[in-house]
Amino acid sequence: MLNKKSILDTDSLSLEDIKLILSNADSFLEISRRDVKKVPTLRGKTVINMFFESSTRTRTSFEIAAKRLSADIINFSPSTSSLKKGESIIDTLKTIISMKVDLIVIRHSDSGTVKMVDRFVGIPVINAGDGKYQHPTQALLDLYTIKKRFGKFEGLKVAIVGDFLDSRVARSNMNLFEKMGMDVTIVSPTMFLPEDFSGMKVKHCIDDVIEDADIVYMLRMQLERQDRKFYPSVMEYNRFLTMDMERLKRMKHGSIVMHPGPVNRGIEITDEVMDTSGELAEKIVIEEQVTFGVAVRMAILYLMLG
Amino acid sequence: MIEKAHILNEDDIDRIIRRISHEILERNKGPESLVFIGIQKRGVPLADRIAKNIEKFEGIEIKAGKLDITFYRDDIGQNIKPNARITDISFDIEGKNVILVDDVLYTGRTVRAALDAIIDFGRPRSIQLAVLIDRGHREFPVRADYVGKNLPTSINESIEVKLKETDGLDSVTVVEKG
Numbered sequence: 001m002l003n004k005k006s007i008l009d010t011d012s013l014s015l016e017d018i019k020l021i022l023s024n025a026d027s028f029l030e031i032s033r034r035d036v037k038k039v040p041t042l043r044g045k046t047v048i049n050m051f052f053e054s055s056t057r058t059r060t061s062f063e064i065a066a067k068r069l070s071a072d073i074i075n076f077s078p079s080t081s082s083l084k085k086g087e088s089i090i091d092t093l094k095t096i097i098s099m100k101v102d103l104i105v106i107r108h109s110d111s112g113t114v115k116m117v118d119r120f121v122g123i124p125v126i127n128a129g130d131g132k133y134q135h136p137t138q139a140l141l142d143l144y145t146i147k148k149r150f151g152k153f154e155g156l157k158v159a160i161v162g163d164f165l166d167s168r169v170a171r172s173n174m175n176l177f178e179k180m181g182m183d184v185t186i187v188s189p190t191m192f193l194p195e196d197f198s199g200m201k202v203k204h205c206i207d208d209v210i211e212d213a214d215i216v217y218m219l220r221m222q223l224e225r226q227d228r229k230f231y232p233s234v235m236e237y238n239r240f241l242t243m244d245m246e247r248l249k250r251m252k253h254g255s256i257v258m259h260p261g262p263v264n265r266g267i268e269i270t271d272e273v274m275d276t277s278g279e280l281a282e283k284i285v286i287e288e289q290v291t292f293g294v295a296v297r298m299a300i301l302y303l304m305l306g
Numbered sequence: 307m308i309e310k311a312h313i314l315n316e317d318d319i320d321r322i323i324r325r326i327s328h329e330i331l332e333r334n335k336g337p338e339s340l341v342f343i344g345i346q347k348r349g350v351p352l353a354d355r356i357a358k359n360i361e362k363f364e365g366i367e368i369k370a371g372k373l374d375i376t377f378y379r380d381d382i383g384q385n386i387k388p389n390a391r392i393t394d395i396s397f398d399i400e401g402k403n404v405i406l407v408d409d410v411l412y413t414g415r416t417v418r419a420a421l422d423a424i425i426d427f428g429r430p431r432s433i434q435l436a437v438l439i440d441r442g443h444r445e446f447p448v449r450a451d452y453v454g455k456n457l458p459t460s461i462n463e464s465i466e467v468k469l470k471e472t473d474g475l476d477s478v479t480v481v482e483k484g
Contacts, residue, residue: 020389027374027390036426039377069377302390306382 002303006118006125009134010176018140018176021299025144028298031068032291042071045102045305050076051128052108057261057290058128058138062105065297071305074101089113090120097121103305106130111168124304132166132222137300138260139172141293143180145285146215148292149256153180159209161187161241162219162268163231165194169260170219174200185209189240191231205240210247218243218259218268237267244270248280256285307464307481313457314478319438319469322454323352326436327359329452334403337363339431341399342370345408345420346391349373351471352438353407371395373406378419393423400428405452409467411437414448439478441465 002017031039047066051059059075066073076096078084083092096104103124106114111131118125129135143153150156158177164170164186177184185201186193187209193202203209210216221237231237238244243257251257257269263286265271273284314322334340337360344353350372357370376390406420417435424433436452441459459465459480468477 024390027376027392030393031377034427038426040422041377041382302377 001306006127007136007300007304008115008118008125008127010136010139010172010179013136013176015179018143018179020303021140021296022144022147024299024303025292025295028068028302029292029295031298032294037068038070039068040070041302042066042069042305045071046100047071047073047103047105047301047305048076048096048101049073049128050078050096050104050106052078052106052113053129055107055128057293058107058135061290061293062126062128062297062301065294065301068294069298069301071102071301089117093117093121097123103301126300126304129168131168132171133168134172135168135260136172136176137293137297138169139176140300141289141296142173142217142258142260143176144292144296145258145289146182148288149285150214153177153182156182156214157185157209157212158182158215158217159185159187159203159206159213160217160219161206161243163192163222164188164197164219165192166222167219173217182215185213187241189231206243206247210250211252213251214255216243216251216255216257218257218263220260220262221264221267223264234267242266242268242270243273245272245276248273248276248283251283256283258289259286261286261290307483309479309481310463311480312477313439313465313480314455314476316476319454319476319478322438323355324359326452326454327356327363330356330405330434330436331360331363333434333451337366337368339401339403340368340405341397341402342368342405342407343373343395343399343420343424344370345406345416346372346374346393348467348469348472349406349408351469352409352436353405354471356405356407356436369397371397373420373423375416375419375423378423380415380419395427398428399424399430402430404430404433405436406433407436409438409469410465411435411440411448411450411453412443414444414446417448418446438467439465 063073105126105128107128108130111133114127114130187203187206263269342353342357344350353370357368361368372394374391374393434451437450438454440453440456462483463480464483466479466481468475470476
């Protein structure tokens with residue numbers, strides 16, 4: 001059982017809970033490798049996916065995770081709901097709670113909405129990404145991916161590269177990585193940094209970290225959140241921040257490249273790197289992240305609902 | 307926890323494992339169709355030992371896997387067991403005689419969960435149960451096919467099985483619940 005009712009951010013997760021989630025994920029990974037990918041563990045529990053912002057992997061991942069545990073999962077779709085008739089989000093939630101749902105997975109484009117929802121409902125809530133704030137299950141699945149590759153966290157050098165200001169993944173991950181004793185460097189141009197970045201190790205070009213990093217974590221360029229002027233040009237981005245073949249080749253033995261997806265090809269990562277095969281392809285763990293995401297979310301659902 | 311009686315030592319357990327290995331071979335008319343599945347955690351080394359014995363007697367390779375029944379328990383929600391162990395059944399059980407192995411048979415609930423789990427992996431020809439200790443107090447209609455030792459107990463007692471692989475030594479004792 002987790003110490004907290006809901007998972008809203010990585011800040012408030014205890015080290016104990018983090019370790020519990022990671023150690024249980026191993027058992028759930030095995031279930032996904034069976035022919036019959038289902039256990040009866042959460043039979044009779046109802047989970048609702050409320051995604052107010054588009055998503056492929058997170059929504060599908062939660063759906064698959066819940067189904068493999070035999071929970072019933074309902075996908076609530078805002079665009080075809082009574083929200084369209086002007087029902088408020090609180091009234092919508094009241095309706096859903098009245099149907100005796102056991103857990104809410106929620107994504108919303110406004111930071112803080114998930115926290116508000118959690119205060120309002122009496123049941124566990126999982127933040128599946130809120131605005132620019134946090135995406136804790138992404139950070140946990142990334143952590144699990146690192147655990148599977150390196151077997152440890154202490155002392156690993158991680159470079160988080162890209163748009164730090166608009167990225168909820170950056171915030172969740174940086175926090176969690178530091179909590180586990182990893183050595184985190186931010187690689188970001190000044191315009192992508194929050195106003196107060198004191199205490200963070202900051203570099204402005206990926207070349208400054210490429211040979212030394214164990215993990216290069218590429219953040220997705222938040223094209224949908226560019227409410228201010230966009231980064232000068234893609235060419236400029238490519239020069240300072242993009243993972244290309246030349247940089248991939250310079251990475252040290254055993255090091256990996258991560259990305260939370262979806263990748264903007266040609267911006268964060270080039271086509272050549274995405275489609276590379278052979279020895280260098282082993283460095284790209286994006287698909288592993290997705291596979292492990294299901295196991296980690298199964299562990300989270302089990303520990304919250306079991 | 308007060309130790310009340312020492313029941314089995316290393317030699318006793320060794321003899322029991324050898325006897326059960328022979329019984330399994332005899333009842334199944336040879337080793338060809340046999341696979342072993344140990345229930346986490348102490349059923350796993352017991353299954354390995356029986357499989358090793360049969361390999362030695364018969365000179366053929368015997369498959370042994372491990373099963374964690376956490377996800378099949380009937381008390382999830384009342385009594386969560388957070389740390390699930392590994393399930394590893396990396397062989398086909400279709401048409402096999404599966405020997406399910408555990409250390410202590412008590413209420414039968416663990417075995418019920420294990421049966422559900424096993425049939426998720428395929429349709430074996432049969433499932434047979436081997437246990438080191440049968441302590442009685444069944445709550446489900448379950449019985450063992452191979453029993454190391456029948457040990458009538460009171461509800462206030464518990465059986466402490468220790469095995470070299472998990473605890474550093476082989477022993478079975480009865481302890482009074484404190």
